[in-house]
Amino acid sequence: MIHSFKNDYSEMAHPNILNALAAVGNKQFEGYGLDEHSATAALLIQKKIKAPYSDIHFIAGGTHANLVLISSALRPHEAVIAAKSGHIYMHEAGAIEATGHKICIRDGQNGKLTVADIESVLDEHNGDEHMVKPKLVYLSLSTECGTVYTRAELGAITYFCRKNSLYLYIDGARLGNAVNSSACDMKYSDIASLADAFFIGGTKNGALFGEAIVICNEELQNDFRFLLKQRGGMLAKTAAIGVQFKELFSGDLYDKLAKHSNTMAMKLAKGIAGLGYEFLYPVETNLIIPIFPDEIAEKLHELYAFYDFQKFDDKTAVRLLTSWATSESIVERFVADLAALS
Amino acid sequence: MIHSFKNDYSEMAHPNILNALAAVGNKQFEGYGLDEHSATAALLIQKKIKAPYSDIHFIAGGTHANLVLISSALRPHEAVIAAKSGHIYMHEAGAIEATGHKICIRDGQNGKLTVADIESVLDEHNGDEHMVKPKLVYLSLSTECGTVYTRAELGAITYFCRKNSLYLYIDGARLGNAVNSSACDMKYSDIASLADAFFIGGTKNGALFGEAIVICNEELQNDFRFLLKQRGGMLAKTAAIGVQFKELFSGDLYDKLAKHSNTMAMKLAKGIAGLGYEFLYPVETNLIIPIFPDEIAEKLHELYAFYDFQKFDDKTAVRLLTSWATSESIVERFVADLAALS
Amino acid sequence: MIHSFKNDYSEMAHPNILNALAAVGNKQFEGYGLDEHSATAALLIQKKIKAPYSDIHFIAGGTHANLVLISSALRPHEAVIAAKSGHIYMHEAGAIEATGHKICIRDGQNGKLTVADIESVLDEHNGDEHMVKPKLVYLSLSTECGTVYTRAELGAITYFCRKNSLYLYIDGARLGNAVNSSACDMKYSDIASLADAFFIGGTKNGALFGEAIVICNEELQNDFRFLLKQRGGMLAKTAAIGVQFKELFSGDLYDKLAKHSNTMAMKLAKGIAGLGYEFLYPVETNLIIPIFPDEIAEKLHELYAFYDFQKFDDKTAVRLLTSWATSESIVERFVADLAALS
């Protein structure tokens, strides 16, 4: 089988994760996230993000995390503000709308929402009761374009949101890649202090499955477990996610894995750039989008699996993802193959 | 920690399951259930249930399976018929109603819905457009009372449903315990031929997590993956569930584990009955509900963890569950402790 | 056509209503309830109910009023407590569930919910996050059985609700009949001080169409017009409802019409009782349910239109409604016809 750069969840799980699960043996635990593994994992996360009063909930997947959190936070007429490239708008099969809420979109820049974007949504709606009431800003960190927000950018958004009674929610499916990006000057504690809620992605960073929802704003904490249950997100064996996050956050495994995939992407980008190719967006994390002439892209498709991202006249921007499991040798081979084709 | 008879998902996973996951190593797979592990698991299940044209979908949990399937099958005004003891009615936090559908309830008998129950719901509604339109019958096998349907009972329900254009959906969180019960004269293939859809529970029978939704009726198959995605149920690493079901169904592991928990429950029940205690419902699977004088129940609570099920004047019916991991010695100890208290 | 005692909305509208609408002529007004007719009507209602800080919203129908108010008041996991005979549970086609909320039912007495009923729902749920969270008590005044609550009964419910953080919402489709019943010792101002929200029915009391939603509890007032619009309930010509309520409440028309239908029902009941027949529930408003031998009921069906309410062995309880337009002569004729059949 040819190697896939399609995504960062093509490999099962880091061995430590499976070992940690196996180490539990037949030791019994409480159901539905009330177990000691989940409790320990939550404490480790709270410590890492320096938010001892945050609420931590474990859930199996990211789309699910988004829809449970957002539908819990909003009244029926309240809406979400997102970039058009935001995962919830295009790639979650209408999950947010299925819970009853409209998503108000703006183009954004490099996959990032700006204060001006958010402001223009508010201006357009302006409290008119014939329209929805924008109430929650959704952004992805890192973004669907592989980019990250700086502290200044995110801080400006938070400041604007608080002034305008908007919640700020961050989809952190690739939060590790963001925080460990050299383009990002934020720590986990910065995210926790700037967002009302976010999730820390496990699925895309070496876990077998699972994400950790973090609710910082007390207003959003109330009764969340009811919502988690009602939407089908409260697993009987939530402990199986708790064990994984305990493993990821008891040492530096979570960051180590994110750093590795970032490093592999940088190496890949450097090799591609060295051959004279450009990128659609700044190269900042483990998702990079080089632009190749169509014939090069076609030939690469015979050698590797990856998705086309956007079509231009005679060029194609392609999306390449590295993961915690991507080896240096496969990166080198890709660059060598590209050099041979160029 | 005292031993828990609270439920059958108190232990992580059968070692074979974890070994199977580890055996994948870093071999890449496709995302969202389009991988070869899930495909192989689906084929094995189709073979086991003798339903080669059924659709198989993997999802993390049972409440989630129920809500995705039911909301996919119904138009907005259509409703579910269920026993009052049905899991979706009382213990899923309004998950079905949250997708917009009413549940019409009847008392049932021993946790089982009868044709007369279903008929009385139809009679009450009778096509009146000021009421909902009952369209799907939900039942659990084995039930929340630990009982099973016989082939005659289920067949009668199926016959009635087909005559009245009702779908029959079975919550099979404990399907293995049902099929392997001596009180049940059905095989998996009987279930598949009698139900329009059902799910085969992994979480409560030795898997780390995961359920296999089986859609037999072609009418219900269309576009199901859209629904799965929209409700947050399509995991990026669905392969992790596929691997587990491959392990459970490539040999007889699924049945072996279910038989073990049933056997442990029968042994437990026999010991309890031997001491002169009665049961609230027929003892048929791994969930049994003996009735103890209050003072006995209270003392048992100091020695073991379990839930009270129902209160009577000076007696308490308590719910005891055994699992694939329950040892013979703990069962014997319980009986001995009970004998000492009696 | 034979006379119908089926309901109290079989006649178009009291002449004053239509005259008031015609009197507006082509004088322009603002759209969506921001007109002066609606404002004046709201002030008249606030004065009548002695609740100057209540919010008044006009909507076309009762089912719609119920679903907009309830879905506005609740978070997704919160549920309604109602009597099994409550209109929202059986006769609104699952309208509440369609907005995502479960209705927890109790049998009630004579169509009335008791504090014990409500308490038993809370006891059953008890904060368990695997179940819904009961949050709003729904009751009808007068009830679907024609009965009314006394001030003591309603006061006890309000007291219990406030102690347990439950909202109390009253379906007042027949509020005029209740307040003007000799069995009811409450004024409109009592209702307004005991309920968090209610609606005053116009459709069943002489209006062409329309109900006035009254929101007393400030917590429930916020952004209500967004909800009204979103659910399709904010008519462009809300002024047409405003004009009607102005007419109904500028003098005593609303009470006069309700009194008339009550009086006709009492006269009818007295005549029926005089012939030796009994009633299923206390006779208190314009909806009465006498019990006739089957053969009498059948013969009456040839002479008058009405609904059977409940079947007994060889008897049938039938539902008879009088309206603001019911004449004394038709009542007398019914009694005479019944006497002839008896």
Place this chain on the structure above:
Amino acid sequence: MIHSFKNDYSEMAHPNILNALAAVGNKQFEGYGLDEHSATAALLIQKKIKAPYSDIHFIAGGTHANLVLISSALRPHEAVIAAKSGHIYMHEAGAIEATGHKICIRDGQNGKLTVADIESVLDEHNGDEHMVKPKLVYLSLSTECGTVYTRAELGAITYFCRKNSLYLYIDGARLGNAVNSSACDMKYSDIASLADAFFIGGTKNGALFGEAIVICNEELQNDFRFLLKQRGGMLAKTAAIGVQFKELFSGDLYDKLAKHSNTMAMKLAKGIAGLGYEFLYPVETNLIIPIFPDEIAEKLHELYAFYDFQKFDDKTAVRLLTSWATSESIVERFVADLAALS
């Protein structure tokens, strides 16, 4: 009070409408649209639109008509395609999303959706189960920009929809203005043969309130009354709408009123154009959008009530609507006032 050109529902109702309602007197009728007035009105409409097998349902308002029809037609993952200017996208407070469905938007031209727009939505989605499945095309006739589709334009859309299994639904809040526009070469029967469903607006064309939903496609007819009830749209006194539509369609009143408002708008537009002003969109119905220098627009606001539609550098496009009740003299006065200001 200054004259309002804000909308076409600023006056109560044409006298014939109120007379027809009054003429019913106290004659009883069946509830919930099963009355003879509604039946007669439905037959008259079926005859007018030459669609004897269509289903006709009466409902109080347009937003409500849209949400009931659309939510009835779609499965949870199915979505709507609309122009960005479409009423359901921006001015119904998220009503469609509140029923669970996403609206996929395109810019359109002059408020009209093109086949290319629809095709581009399909191309973007392309059956990908991570996105919604576009299933219903929504368009307004006349549009929110006052424009109309030609038979060729609408026919092309219908042809494309049928080829691609899309439903075509038309918001006909101003259908009379469209059909009676000289720019529109369609009759009601053309609309009925090209759309799967549409509604005929009463509120904006002289009725007191009410719209007639027409369902042509048999697939969409099933069980519609359940949906109507469930969403709160089935009025007890639907007869009150039936009487109005009987009046509007027993002769030519509906067309006469629409023609009048169109004629007044054309006269107004001609006067404005004669003074050298341009229009944002083609002038085709009773909604016109001239562009004035800001200072003229400001002075006009002192003399007349109307909405600003769009801001340009030093100009403002303003929205002017005429109605069935607009007098020739007020139109002449507006033009004279504008001339004086120019």
